[in-house]
Amino acid sequence: DIQMTQSPASLSASLEEIVTITCQASQDIGNWLAWYQQKPGKSPQLLIHSATSLADGIPSRFSGSRSGTQYSLKISRLQVEDTGIYYCLQRYSNPYTFGAGTKLELK
């Protein structure tokens, strides 16, 4: 199975700060990587797909990048509504695997 190692597990940042979350894949997964945001009691929302493509309706302050088997989600200017838990997901091969999640809070 492909392991997705997500870091950090938790993060506290200030408004307007730049935030970066990473996922390291245990093997090559190409661009089969997506990022999701989940708020308490809600279902996950797609932010980024295909490693770098912004999902419909998602603010441009969110961006995704890839360097080899390391994937990053960047929030360029943190807003209040960006708090929540972020997950990466690899869809390269079954079983699809999620990262363990990053809890993002406002400082």
Add this chain to the structure above:
Amino acid sequence: EVQLVESGGGLVQPGRSLKLSCAASGFTFSDYNMAWVRQAPKKGLEWVATISYDGSSTYYRDSVKGRFTISRDNAKSTLYLQMDSLRSEDTATYYCARRAHFDYWGQGVMVTVSS
């Protein structure tokens, strides 16, 4: 507007069965592969199963293989998850999702396996 609405959850004893449904609307259901994802209380997300657009191919995580069956009725735009021989570790909120990037998710349905 794309909508996915799960139903069928509840409290069930270990070893018993439960069938979840996911009613889809707002898109051509028969064009899309679909999936189930679960989330144990206070835990992360876990992919459970995937089914192809026509139902001809299915995939399961090892821990549910042989116990869970994913299926679909394209005429009714409905996805199913038949869960047999349930265990306490199956306790979770179950989400259906459109497999194209997992771009749309239902609101989730809670399944509690306990005596």
